[in-house]
Amino acid sequence: IAQNNTFKIGLILPMTGQQASTGRQIEAAAKLYMAQNGDTVAGKKVELIVKDDTSIPDVTKRLAQELIVSDKVNVLAGFGITPSALATAPLATKSKTPMVVMAAATSSITQASPYVVRTSFTLAQAAVAMGDWAPKNGIKKVVTLVSDYGPGIDAEKYFKERFVFNGGQVSESLRVPLRGPDFAPFLQKVRDIKPDALFVFVPSGAGAAVMKQFLERGMDKAGIKLIGTGDITDDDQLNDMGDGALGVVTSHHYSTAHPSAVNKKFVDAFAKANPSLRPNFMAVGGYDGMRVIYEALKATKGQGGGDALLAAMKGQIFESPRGPMFIDAQTRDVVHNIYLRKVEKKDGQLYNVEFDVIKDVKDPGKAK
Ligand code: DHB
Numbered sequence: 001i002a003q004n005n006t007f008k009i010g011l012i013l014p015m016t017g018q019q020a021s022t023g024r025q026i027e028a029a030a031k032l033y034m035a036q037n038g039d040t041v042a043g044k045k046v047e048l049i050v051k052d053d054t055s056i057p058d059v060t061k062r063l064a065q066e067l068i069v070s071d072k073v074n075v076l077a078g079f080g081i082t083p084s085a086l087a088t089a090p091l092a093t094k095s096k097t098p099m100v101v102m103a104a105a106t107s108s109i110t111q112a113s114p115y116v117v118r119t120s121f122t123l124a125q126a127a128v129a130m131g132d133w134a135p136k137n138g139i140k141k142v143v144t145l146v147s148d149y150g151p152g153i154d155a156e157k158y159f160k161e162r163f164v165f166n167g168g169q170v171s172e173s174l175r176v177p178l179r180g181p182d183f184a185p186f187l188q189k190v191r192d193i194k195p196d197a198l199f200v201f202v203p204s205g206a207g208a209a210v211m212k213q214f215l216e217r218g219m220d221k222a223g224i225k226l227i228g229t230g231d232i233t234d235d236d237q238l239n240d241m242g243d244g245a246l247g248v249v250t251s252h253h254y255s256t257a258h259p260s261a262v263n264k265k266f267v268d269a270f271a272k273a274n275p276s277l278r279p280n281f282m283a284v285g286g287y288d289g290m291r292v293i294y295e296a297l298k299a300t301k302g303q304g305g306g307d308a309l310l311a312a313m314k315g316q317i318f319e320s321p322r323g324p325m326f327i328d329a330q331t332r333d334v335v336h337n338i339y340l341r342k343v344e345k346k347d348g349q350l351y352n353v354e355f356d357v358i359k360d361v362k363d364p365g366k367a368k
Pocket of ligand 1: 022080081082083103104105106150151202203204205231
């Protein structure tokens, strides 16, 4: 097949290292989307080129440069963590290559390049919902504990702002390093303060370690609730967290247990293709990102350059496994429902069961 008959997607993901579960989930979801929708679109053969950036931003940037210059990719996609997305954004701008952010979730990423389109979520969207829910449910005094980088700082800021506005009190805001965090001294401090709840953000893949130490230290028995964005009860790990996770309430845009026909079909197909894996919110960001790319390729009849593809990505509206979503044409950011969920056991498995919804949530980080 001649070069001009191929459409190349450069998918940069952390396939190894601390964020490897993000890469595994997104790669599996992208491949599922292609298996379900074919690899010939608008007369072009779609080629997926997967690169492992090990979640080191300098590596992400070098791989993106190679994909643009040597492979001549039509679209860049993936981006497991915020620093990787931010390191690549200037290259997307310079080369006019659409950059579909499927995982990273700091509000400011979409402002780092006009070529960024996001299909993941923002921490601000999720954190504000918890800042409304908690004080209405007997939680008045909170300590926050977040990973010390973009999404953690957003989670802390937007939760705190809303929680305090609603009459809550944040006694202490703790930040732990992104790489190799030791939660023990922080949790000890929380135990001493004894708030009604501990609000946590850690990136996908780190939730189980927090949960384990939270329970080992008897925080729950000391009357401290665990709350947070859904990253903490990550569906990739939740089922292995044990019954200690039961009852934990989080806010997020996706649960494996989301009760819709579209999600059921997605979860079943994903599980069939990947028997040992349950799709989490990263998988859905990747699946929906592939859809946005495919639909842009169709809309431009296979003839569009970067600017035409970008224009065709803006404003797309569809039903995702997460529920209804669209790409805001002005901000290029995702708009979707945020759900309140509680960990429950069903058929012997742990799930985030949705019990309330806030519809069509835009990124609060962009509200004027
Ligand atoms: C980011 C990474 C995650 O794994 C997550 O769950 C949320 C945000 C990020 O780096 O932006």
